[in-house]
Amino acid sequence: MSVDFVIPYYGDPEYLFATIDSVRAQHRQDWRLTIVDDGYPGNRAFEYIQTLGDDRIRYQRNDERLGPNGNTYKASQLAEREFVCMMGADDLLEPDYLDVVLERLEADPQAIMVQPGVRLMDSDGNLLPSAGLGDKVKHAISSSARKAGRISGEAAVKGLLAGNWLYTPSLTYRQSALSKIPYRPDIDACHDLAFVVDMLMDGGTLLVDPREVFRYRRHQASDSSQRAKDGKRFDEEARYYALIADELRGRGWNGAARAADLHLTSRLHALMLAVGRLGAGDFAHAGTMAGKALRGK
Incomplete structure (x- = not known):
């Protein structure tokens, strides 16, 4: 099974370099990585990719800034392989990430996406010993889904709209489901939730796996944090x-x-x-x- 990693990028290039390195460190090497640069100042991302000499990594830069929602949607449409992960440009994969998510998707043909276990880290990459209030709420409202291991239909959509407990950058999708979602403008703050809801409305199952193979960066400089403040x-x-x-x-x-x-x-x-x-x-x-x-x- 082949995988497209697509990363909508705008931010600290040092974070992106670490993200790329974590993709290259996967046990399973049948992947392609596409970086979609939304016009971040400078050329450090492109220059770093050039030094790697890895023809599995593609880079493109938008002529004008699309914003988080527009750039994520563009990235989703560039995916061509059977499975797709749209991780954040500041998150990290454990080396067995692909082992876990592909195992689950291969075993369940009705599944269109899988949420693996996630560990939280701070802006410096240090693992957080305990979750903040928001993450504790996510853990509480996701308990039934985690226990069942799979959700679908109206019940799944209702639960996510009541409280979005997913860490969407950690998800891997079937490209056949992802490619059919519509573009919804002017929703930068919740475009990730909209992606998942649209796919569930179109049919299929969301799998939940407890194995912690993804590191999600929690920091105050994120776009969503700034949008909440204003x-x-x-x-x-x-x-x-x-x-x-x-x-x-x-x-x-x-x-x-x-x-x-x-x-x-x-x-x-x-x-x-x-x-x-x-x-x-x-x-x-x-x-x-x-x-x-x-x-x-």
């Missing part, structure tokens, strides 16, 4: 949840639609930020975040 994240999430709720009602998935209407974890996140800004004396920002939490938009 409120753009919640505007984009509200826009997406309203859109997907209408689509779900159209197919009779009313329970999943209600979960989208409520989008409880998104609103709780806004409320936590409101409390934090209130404690810092930033009353204007606190009021804005509280409004997003209470109104859901």
Whole structure:
């Protein structure tokens, strides 16, 4: 089985170099890697790839910046091999990552994606001894899916819209399912969730494997963290949840639609930020975040 790694890139090139090295260190070597540079200043990424002399690694640079959502969608459409991993440009693979995800996908023809176990690291690459509040919430709401090992249909979509517990950069997909998803503009903050929901709505099963073969970098410099601070994240999430709720009602998935209407974890996140800004004396920002939490938009 062959794999396409596609990395939508914009950020610290040192992180990207480590990510590339972790791909090259895989036990299974039947892979291709494509870097899609969204116009990050300088040429260090290209220069590093040139030094490797590895013809399995391709590089292309966008003429104009597409943003996280647009660049991720473009990267997804460049994948041609049977399986695809769209990892983050600052995350790392354990050497047996492909062993685990391909084993599961090969054993279950109905599976269209697999979520392996994830270890968290900080911005310096140090493994975190314990998860933060957000990750503890993810662990709690994913307990039934992890116990079952596989989810599908409306129940899967409802659960993810109630609280997105996935670490989507760690997922590996069947290219046949990934290639059919539509492009949804103006949802940079939750485009990864939208990818998975669209694939589940189209049929197929999401597998969950407990083996920890992926390292997810948790740091405050991420795009999603910045969007949460200025409120753009919640505007984009509200826009997406309203859109997907209408689509779900159209197919009779009313329970999943209600979960989208409520989008409880998104609103709780806004409320936590409101409390934090209130404690810092930033009353204007606190009021804005509280409004997003209470109104859901």
